[in-house]
């Protein structure tokens with residue numbers, strides 16, 4: 001897909017094709033359809049949103065062999081037109097909605113939202129202050145001042161997320177800004193000059209006063225809320241003494257049995273199943289003989 005970004009003729013052709021899927025974003029909100037079985041992404045056909053009426057050129061996201069996806073920013077008036085065509089749909093916050101979405105389509109919407117966020121925060125050149133213009137089908141911003149011509153690319157802020165274990169238990173914390181009973185793995189941003197492992201050790205010490213050993217990278221996930229790459233780790237605590245900081249109101253150790261009971265009793269609500277936080281926890285839970293955490297949390301999810 002990268003090689004097509006600078007092929008304006010190819011992009012224009014694909015935009016008018018029957019398989020073009022427009023991913024609309026209105027004020028950073030995605031077009032969604034909520035159904036009893038989950039939330040669906042709503043895409044627009046090219047004729048539903050004429051390209052010549054767009055606020056800015058569409059951003060090429062990619063193709064899945066059947067369709068080509070483009071992110072488009074829509075105005076307030078266009079939002080009304082779109083909702084008239086799709087009266088069941090709504091523009092809503094993807095971060096909450098993605099909990100109940102298919103991973104592929106949640107990923108497409110997240111990618112669109114990440115590029116949209118970046119484009120809308122870089123209207124002007126950071127060097128000379130002149131307006132930027134979009135290039136490379138939305139993946140590059142170029143200063144309109146020809147003397148400067150500075151290029152800007154999407155920025156990603158690395159963040160770490162870690163499941164801390166000690167013996168047969170894992171540590172989950174509660175952030176003061178989260179909804180009641182939500183517990184999760186600990187996470188934070190990587191600071192300049194740090195390795196990812198340094199960031200894991202510092203963050204856990206700052207948040208919970210715990211010293212770590214055996215810090216081990218597992219996998220990563222794009223996290224465009226607004227612009228992170230989340231890098232997942234396992235680590236072992238020296239002991240279970242916790243010293244809470246302002247970033248946590250509570251931190252508790254759970255064995256697999258205790259965690260399953262807390263989820264069943266609705267004393268603990270876990271992160272969305274699509275999140276790397278949930279995956280780290282579910283993999284540990286399975287390795288500890290706890291079984292399938294996803295089916296346990298799914299069964300006890302639909303409560304007020």
Ligand SMILES: [Zn+2]
Pocket residue numbers: 125126127128129130143144145148149150
């Ligand atoms: Zn400039």
